[in-house]
Amino acid sequence: MRVGFIGMGNMGRLLVTALVRAGALRPDEVIIHSRTAEKRRRVAESLPGVQQAYSGTDLVRRCDAVFLCVKPGDTGAVLAEIAPYITRDHLLVVINNTVTLAMLEERTPARVAKVIPSVVQTVARGASLLIFGERCTHGDRALLVRLMGAISRPHVIAEADVRAASDLTSCGPAFLSCAFQALAEAACRRAPGLPREVAEAMVRETARATCELMEQTGYSFADTMQRVSTPGGVTAAGLAAMRERVGGLWDQVLAATAAHEAVKREQLDL
Ligand SMILES: NC(=O)c1ccc[n+]([C@@H]2O[C@H](COP(=O)([O-])OP(=O)(O)OC[C@H]3O[C@@H](n4cnc5c(N)ncnc54)[C@H](OP(=O)(O)O)[C@@H]3O)[C@@H](O)[C@H]2O)c1
Known part of the structure; x- marks a missing residue:
């Protein structure tokens, strides 16, 4: 099994490092690629045995599973490069909410899934979210649960719930x-x-x-x-003040993330 990661920014680097350090992937099972050669070189040097691919196409040809760790706005360019080389034998994993599984299924014959990691996986803790497309096999599900289980508590959820759940975990x-x-x-x-x-x-x-x-x-x-909080005590007084001010706050926060994501999705050019 060869697992590839395209995009060695914050999350790509974090995932590769955490998965290798946790022993979930052996270094020789991992292939990385990033647009800037220096970035992939630095990650490869910090994880001896991890291999570099010199293009997205090179990586796809050498891997069974491919994590797309680029920003949503860069996904179109990456897909334009790799889509012709993606086959139904690939598991393609996206790590953001803006790009939907349906978009990936439309562009490629791959089995597609979504993994939403969190910065707290730097310390191999916290929750992660897993969403499986209909083409995913039992083996795909087992693989992603095993990988993310080594560095987090994975929760398998429906794609319809992923925005709100990401607000909690990511x-x-x-x-x-x-x-x-x-x-x-x-x-x-x-x-x-x-x-x-x-x-x-x-x-x-x-x-x-x-x-x-x-x-x-x-x-x-x-x-x-x-x-x-004992009745009539100071904590009860503080909680009452809090409820008065905070009521509705989190609904506004979640509405803001959902609205922002909807705009970004509209702007996507895949
Ligand atoms: N930050 C979080 O806590 C968090 C949590 C969950 C999910 N996410 C998601 O993770 C994704 C990545 O976020 P990030 O913070 O890691 O972004 P980032 O630091 O900007 O990293 C993205 C990387 O993608 C690479 N890239 C862009 N276009 C490419 C191309 N055509 N070919 C190869 N590599 C390319 C860039 O390469 P170079 O730098 O090499 O040029 C960059 O290093 C986002 O979609 C975000 O929504 C983030």
């Missing part, structure tokens, strides 16, 4: 960081003697421990709020 680290940063900053405004880095460390530790508590006890989010 945009999630950014959204949570934004909320956590705002909490730490508010504490620093109230307590000027509290250094910002100490406040941020407190929030990180609390977030990590809250998740561990929930994992170990089986508490839901509602259970956790109830455990901390």
Whole structure:
């Protein structure tokens, strides 16, 4: 089995590095290509045994499965190059939401799937999303579950749900960081003697421990709020203020990502 990755930017590099380091792929099973030779050379040097392909076509000819790790806007150019060489024996995997499985099935005879990774897979943690096209075989499903299972907790979902689910798993680290940063900053405004880095460390530790508590006890989010918040107490007062201000916020956030993606999809030229 040879697995190829086209695009050695943030996510391509992250996936190859995490999968090889986790032992999910042997270096000699991996072939990489990127538009800029220096980028693929740097990745190959950091992972001895990983091979370079000198074009997308070269990579496709040598691989059974191909991950397209380019931005949606670059997908058309990559497909124009590789589509004539893609056969029904290839598994073609896209890692963004904008390009749909139907678009890939229309352009190629490949078995197609979508994997939505997350930056937290740098530390081989977090959730990933898997969406399988109808042409995928049992072996394709097993392969992607095995690969992503080595560096994350994979969730197989329907393509219709992938935008909202990606907001949780892929945009999630950014959204949570934004909320956590705002909490730490508010504490620093109230307590000027509290250094910002100490406040941020407190929030990180609390977030990590809250998740561990929930994992170990089986508490839901509602259970956790109830455990901390005694009626008439300070946490209850804080939660009430929060609900008043935050109500509807996340609906707006998810509406914004969905609207942005719809525009990008309209602009796609595959
Ligand atoms: N960032 C996240 O947390 C995240 C999470 C999930 C999914 N994604 C998805 O991952 C995809 C990639 O994002 P990214 O942040 O990794 O982007 P990126 O850093 O810009 O990387 C994209 C890479 O694609 C390469 N490329 C472009 N056109 C090419 C071509 N014709 N042939 C070969 N290589 C080509 C570029 O090559 P050179 O640099 O070599 O020129 C670049 O390194 C996006 O679709 C994004 O939606 C991102």
